[in-house]
Amino acid sequence: MKNPTLAGLSLLLTCAAFPGMAQKLYTSEWESGILEKKTKVGVWEYFSYTPSKRQVVVQRYDHTANKLVYYRPISETYYNIEVRPGQWTRRLVDQPPLYIGGDPALANYTTKLNYPSAAQERNIQGRVIISFTLDTLGHATNHKVLRGIGGGCDEEAMRVARTIPDQWIPARVGPRAVPVEYELPLTFRLAAP
Template sequence: MKILKFIFLLTVVVMFSCLINIYANNILPNDEQYTVVVDKAPTPVGGFESLMRKVTYPEVAMKMRVEGKVYLLVYVNESGDVDEVKVVKGIGGGCDEAAANAVKKTKFTPGMNGGVAVKTKVSIPVIFKLN
């Protein structure tokens, strides 16, 4: 009986470590090339207001009265272009996709480190609020 419990626990541990490894490798290839701490963080050209104007409130979310913040991890390259967007915490109703699409359409000022433009990861909240 103890051997069966041991084998079961070992199987769970192995499966869990495989899932973590799969998840970690799917975040973004070459993720380590993107800096988190920089002298000047990337910002949307025209300000966050210009980014919010690109967000389309999904009809499904409006009907379901979905409100809240979608937290995104945005990968900005040295040119200020968005390479990738990952939803860190979503609210559903199509809002996650709408937020990611708006960010993908946005040009950023690149992150700066020592006066040099660098690839940067930045967290951006996108707020969905019904009037």
């Protein structure tokens, strides 16, 4: 976790460096960057944790230029990509599709699941997988339930997946963006009594 004293010092230095401007350094456990009138500007860093609990930068995104500056490579993952209109093939991509802010930012939306009462009454638990297409501009379309568990969970997972803002960075093969099918798991787990 970031040192609050250092964050306060950074804020003080930022305000001193830009007197009269409504800019301030915002730092949390998951992100750090400059806010100008409550809008992210310049290059922001986004963090995650390794299995050994070490904080690492997973993305640097320039919100002024709307451009990915850096991402921490993840394990090789195959995606269904559209090679020609309507023709899909499974292959590795040079850059995977990324959500701006990384998994912690995406998790912010996936935790908004409302557990359906029918599923609770029937003790239904498990993982629903929603699939959708991310186009070359990072827009999500064609949402569908790839694997469901019933009890209203599938519909709830679909509702949440459709509310995720279009803040995706498209996948790339070489220098060009390519449409991919993205799979989003959403877990329904009952609290232990």
